[in-house]
Amino acid sequence: MEYNHDDYTIRFARPEDLEALIQVEAECFPAAEAAGRESFQARLEIFPDSFLVAELADGGRIIGFINGAVTDARTISDDMFEKADLHNANGAYQSIFGLDVVEAFRRRGVAAALMNRMIETARERGKKGLILTCKDRLIHYYEKFGYVNLGLSQSVHGGAVWYDMILEF
Structure with missing residues (x-):
């Protein structure tokens, strides 16, 4: 699967992308x-079809990515970040563990293109929706895609305060 933009292509991640992803x-x-490294290696092995990268058309440099396991849970638990084998390909919800874009390419629609492609993929696969956690300053950003704030998350990942978000089809 490739999804082309003028400056970059969105495709599924491959094992050889590991160093760039890190x-x-x-x-x-x-x-x-x-x-x-270990988390990314496991994710690339266990759910490569839930891991998209944005790659520059003129040289193959990875400028961003989005990834996450599939689960039946309506919210992300901290153990999901480290235990890729919790992925359930037949689960109801596509989670988003990370939406990353390098600083030089921010505010150009790359993150939105990655999110929209992940939403399309989840819909095509018959999922009920998508889930993620985010910091309070990003709640409004994810609401633009149709996510709803479920409130303060139980997650304490990285010692930060997170909010659970859900987008249901």
Whole structure:
């Protein structure tokens, strides 16, 4: 699956993307919140079809990505971030663990294109919807896609305060 834009292509992640994914994550999240090498390796092995990257058309540099396991839960629990084997391909909800775009390409619609493609993919696969956690400053951003704020999350991932969001079809 490829989804083309003028400057970049959205495609499924591949094992050889690992180093680039680690670099993008390190640029986008504080160390306490960033996924590490082992997490990304497991995600690429266990749910590559729930892991999309935005890659520059003129050189193949990965400038962003979106990923998450599929689950029957309506909210994300902290153990899901580290235990990729909790992924249930037949689950009801596509979760979003991370939506990352490197700073030089922010405010150009890359994150929105990644999110919209993940929403389309979940809909095509017959999921009930998508779930994510976010910080309060991003609630309004995700509401633009149709997500609804369920309130303060039980998640304490990275020591931050998170809010549960859900988009139901």
